[in-house]
Amino acid sequence: MTDAENGPEPKIEGEGPDEAKEKAGQLKALEAERRKRQVLGDEVADLRAKIQDLTTPQKGEDEKELTSAELRQAVTEGKLSDAEADDIKDRQRERRADQQIKKTVEDTIAVRDVFNKVADEVGRYLVAVPDLEDRESPSYQRLRGEFSKLVALGYDAKDKRTELLAAKMAFGGIERLESVSGPEDRETHQDVGGSGSGQDKPSGDSDGWPKDTNAGQKRYYEDLISKGMKNKKQAVEELEYHRKKITQRQAKQQHTA
Structure with missing residues (x-):
């Protein structure tokens, strides 16, 4: 397309031809820079998507972590910048911390559930064998004997599960005990x-x-x-x-x- 077809360059009122051309040239340069940055932004977004793919597990797969060596290699090859590699390291550390917190909470809940179950069953033995309160009774002495054997074998004397196991050894299963005694x-x-x-x-x-x-x-x-x-x-x-x-x-x- 010729200059004639395009028409004359826009002239800003109060400016000479040279100044108008200079302004128009600056506008074109700014537009070119804007387009360049847009392309660069698209490339950065694409790169971030690739980074996300590297650190996000596929369905059915375990979470993949990049080692320090792998991150250094990616930086050397120009696939990642130093800042992006550091960001991945930070996110991986945060993920490990979250997983540890989750595991701790799950373990605490599991221990609490076991404690409740054991405590309930021990309570049933106390109801079914009421003379366990009497330390001179045969029932108490029998329970104490089994409990001492377990502790001697290494069982924890402070663990309710040891108490429950001793009761099972001394009196049998609670269901059978409740059906024939009490x-x-x-x-x-x-x-x-x-x-x-x-x-x-x-x-x-x-x-x-x-x-x-x-x-x-x-x-x-x-x-x-x-x-x-x-x-x-x-x-x-x-x-x-x-x-x-x-x-x-x-x-x-x-x-x-």
């Missing part, structure tokens, strides 16, 4: 409570425990309450639930005998 002629608050809202309140002494709860059972559940593992209402309901199950199993056995 307090006789005991009634839960559901059996003796009146109608209406009164059935929701545990019968028993003034401190809110069922009337036949012994001191050992109270100490056991009060320890769980103090640790935040249960509240008083849950402890009372658990005691009464286990006693009701024992009563029902004994009644069923007597009926089928």
Whole structure:
């Protein structure tokens, strides 16, 4: 296209021909620079996408981490700048820290779940064998003997799981124990409570425990309450639930005998 077809260069009022041409040239240079930067920006965006692909795991794959050697090689080959390599290192460190925090939380939850399960089962033994409160009773001595054997073998004396294992060794499985033993002629608050809202309140002494709860059972559940593992209402309901199950199993056995 000729200059005639394009028309004359734009002339800014108050400026001479040379000044107008200079301004027009500057505008063209700025436009060229803008286009150059746009192209460069597109290239940077493409490079960042490639970096993201390098550090993001594909579906079904483990998260891939680039080693320091791999990052240095990428910088040497011009695939990454020093700043981008440092950014990848920082993100990888943050990801490792997040993974460690997640694992710690999951482990804590798992330990808490195990503790709750073990504590519940130990509580059932205390209900099924009420004379465990008496340190002179044969039941207590039997449990103590098994517990001492386990500790001598290296089991942790402070671990509730050791206590539960000793109870299993001394008295057998809790299901079998609840079906053949337990307090006789005991009634839960559901059996003796009146109608209406009164059935929701545990019968028993003034401190809110069922009337036949012994001191050992109270100490056991009060320890769980103090640790935040249960509240008083849950402890009372658990005691009464286990006693009701024992009563029902004994009644069923007597009926089928």
